[in-house]
Amino acid sequence: MMLRFTKMHGLGNDFMVIDLITQRARLTPELIQRWADRRFGIGFDQLLTVEPPRGPEMDFRYRIYNADGGEVENCGNGARCFARFVVDQQLTRKREIRVETAAGPLTLTLADDGRVRVDMGQPRFEPERIPLKATQVATAYEFELNGQPITLDALSMGNPHAVIDVENVDTAPVATMGPAIEAHPRFPHRVNVGFLEVTDRHRARLRVFERGVGETLACGTGACAAVVSGIRRGLLDTPVDITLPGGALTIEWAGEHNGAPAAVIMTGPAERVFEGRIEL
Numbered sequence: 001m002m003l004r005f006t007k008m009h010g011l012g013n014d015f016m017v018i019d020l021i022t023q024r025a026r027l028t029p030e031l032i033q034r035w036a037d038r039r040f041g042i043g044f045d046q047l048l049t050v051e052p053p054r055g056p057e058m059d060f061r062y063r064i065y066n067a068d069g070g071e072v073e074n075c076g077n078g079a080r081c082f083a084r085f086v087v088d089q090q091l092t093r094k095r096e097i098r099v100e101t102a103a104g105p106l107t108l109t110l111a112d113d114g115r116v117r118v119d120m121g122q123p124r125f126e127p128e129r130i131p132l133k134a135t136q137v138a139t140a141y142e143f144e145l146n147g148q149p150i151t152l153d154a155l156s157m158g159n160p161h162a163v164i165d166v167e168n169v170d171t172a173p174v175a176t177m178g179p180a181i182e183a184h185p186r187f188p189h190r191v192n193v194g195f196l197e198v199t200d201r202h203r204a205r206l207r208v209f210e211r212g213v214g215e216t217l218a219c220g221t222g223a224c225a226a227v228v229s230g231i232r233r234g235l236l237d238t239p240v241d242i243t244l245p246g247g248a249l250t251i252e253w254a255g256e257h258n259g260a261p262a263a264v265i266m267t268g269p270a271e272r273v274f275e276g277r278i279e280l
C-alpha cells in the first residue's frame, strides 16, 4: 500500500506530515526511525499526523513523533505547518483552527501575510509538571554536569525545556552539553535544551538541542520557553524577536497575573516543500 505524505518545514525544522483522515497507517517507532533517516529514508526532525478530533469542540487531532520514534506532547513549528497543511489540503475552510494535542488544545490562526499565529497555551513552572526533580519552583536550578556546576532555568510548554544563558550562541557547547542535559537523571522524561543569548530587551538568539532529535535549525516550543524564561528573569520584554539558525519567530508573553501565567503567542512561517508517496 502507498501512503501519501507532505514534506514541510518551519524555519528549517522539518516534518513529514501524514493525513490520517483520508488514509490509514499503523505507525511504529521502528518505521518512524527508518523514514526519519536522512540517507536511507525521507529525512525529518518530526513526523506529524493529522487525525479526526475526539471531541466536538475541536477541528482536528494533531500528534507528534520525534525522529527517534517517541511520541511527544507539543511542537511549535509543527503546529504552524499543521495549520498550513489542513488549509492547503482543503481539510478545512476555517482560518482559525482548534486542535487537540497531547499537551492540551491549541488555537492556530492563518494571518493575511502567510504567517501562522499560534496560541501555545500557558507555560508551567512547577517542577512536577516539567517534570524536573527539584523541591521547589525556581528560575535558577543548580546542576552538576561531569563534575562542573551549571545553572539553568526549566519550564514546560506542554513539553519539557531547559534554558541556559550564553554570551554567544555561535560558540555555545550545544553538541556536548545538549545531550548531557537531555539525558540528565533530574529530568525523568528527558528535556529539550535551549542556549539563549539576549541581544537587547526585545531581541534574542537561540540554539536548541532537541530531545529525541539532536540540534535542529529551529524549535518553536524552545523559542517560547526561552522568551518566557528571559521575561520572567527580567532580561526581556514582550514582544521578542528570537533568531534561530533557521530564521526568526516573534514571541509574545504577558507574564503572570494573580499567579496565573498568560498564554504564549508564537508567530512565524510554515512552508510546504514537496509531496510524495511511500510504500507502507
Ligand SMILES: N[C@@H](CCC[C@H](N)C(=O)O)C(=O)O
Pocket: 013, 045, 046, 066, 072, 073, 074, 075, 076, 077, 078, 159, 160, 192, 210, 211, 212, 213, 216, 218, 219, 220, 221, 222
Ligand atoms: N521542534 C519542535 C519540538 C518537537 C518536540 C521536542 N523535540 C520534544 O521532544 O519535546 C518545536 O518546534 O517546538
